[in-house]
Amino acid sequence: MKQPLRKDLEPVAASFIVKELIEPHFDPNWHFHPHYQLFLVVEGTGTRFIGDSIKPFGPGDLVFLGPNLPHLWRSDQAYFAKSDKLTNPPDESPSASPPLVARGIVVYFSENFLGEAFFAKQEMMALRHLLELARQGLEWTGTIRDQAEASLKKMAGQPVGFGRILSLLNLLNDLSNTSSFRLLTSPGYTNTMKAADTDEPGSTTTERPERAYRRMQLVHDYVLSHFTDDLSLDTVADLAGMTAPAFCRYFKAHANKTFSCFVSEVRIGHACKLLMNGSLSITQISFDSGFRTLSNFNRQFKEITGQTPSKYVKTYRHL
Incomplete structure (x- = not known):
């Protein structure tokens, strides 16, 4: 489609x-x-x-x-x-x-x-x-x-x-x-999809942004369906029709962040919803959000939200 x-x-x-x-x-x-x-x-x-x-x-x-x-x-x-x-x-x-x-x-x-x-x-x-x-x-x-x-x-x-x-x-x-x-967005963020996509030589200017959006849509859909698994960079790059190094450069240029950062933010976003629900332990939430160790989950959670998981729950309950 x-x-x-x-x-x-x-x-x-x-x-x-x-x-x-x-x-x-x-x-x-x-x-x-x-x-x-x-x-x-x-x-x-x-x-x-x-x-x-x-x-x-x-x-x-x-x-x-x-x-x-x-x-x-x-x-x-x-x-x-x-x-x-x-x-x-x-x-x-x-x-x-x-x-x-x-x-x-x-x-x-x-x-x-x-x-x-x-x-x-x-x-x-x-x-x-x-x-x-x-x-x-x-x-x-x-x-x-x-x-x-x-x-x-x-x-x-x-x-x-x-x-x-x-x-x-x-x-x-x-x-x-x-x-x-x-x-919401980072300072200086711009919609690079409006510009010509130089990674696709031979295509016309009007085709390039459309292909860029299709690629990013495929990546979004795949990550949102598989973020609880061990995501393979090679698999995602192949889905986008690129080598892994080319895909990493391409993704950062279009998303204003690395692919690994994008995956971490999706996982932490899911963890935030589970924390707000309040029915699971932090250890279970860590595993259900795609993290294999609690220490890595706690570190990335604080890097992205600025708070520990327990502090995040307390802040949410006082809103």
Whole structure:
């Protein structure tokens, strides 16, 4: 199946788009688009990839993305297993658990959705700064996240009209006047997929980014399905159609990190979700996340999160 490179939204008469998503799982394809995107997870768990950022997501996760920032909300494997059962349902029984559902609210708007110079006005300085920060990706925590969640749910039920525009501007204004946010991507991160891919001589400029995205999509899918195993670099490189050294250079150029770092972040992201669940020991979580020694798990966990696993649990419980 062809993996999308750039997602273009369907044209609408309204100045911006608000959608309620109710799906078996979120879109599993690594993509970007020229619109700003504000996304709230209402229901569902998984791992989100934004630029070079990898983090677990769950209900209440609120993220704001600028134009052309690659992203992917990958639902946990259980959501795909449930959707397969919906496609080929087994014999129903009264004790069968209801299917898992991924729900979210997303807002899309272009930079000039209210006119070419609207955000250039003096009164829009705070909003303009917010839009600039969104190019690195933003997430919010604390009470502002709860306020934004309520605003988005209200907006999703509003008809197209002036009131809905005011609701969006009020929400953006609230988000621009708080310090309870985190930048997601590394300083200086850029979407290298938009540029020509020089690793593929003989292909045209328009083909190169598409092939790059297909390769990265294959790698993402493979790692997310096998991160609990002993991943072989040769196997992944062969999947991408490269030698291991060429693949390592290619991956770092496109992901802004080494492949081993990417795998570690996926594993630690999974461990964070298991820690938040609180039903397993740290030793079991270490093994279930693909680490073969507890010492290596503890070291990499602290390198990536800045905390030990036990400190992470305490911090999470106090949020």
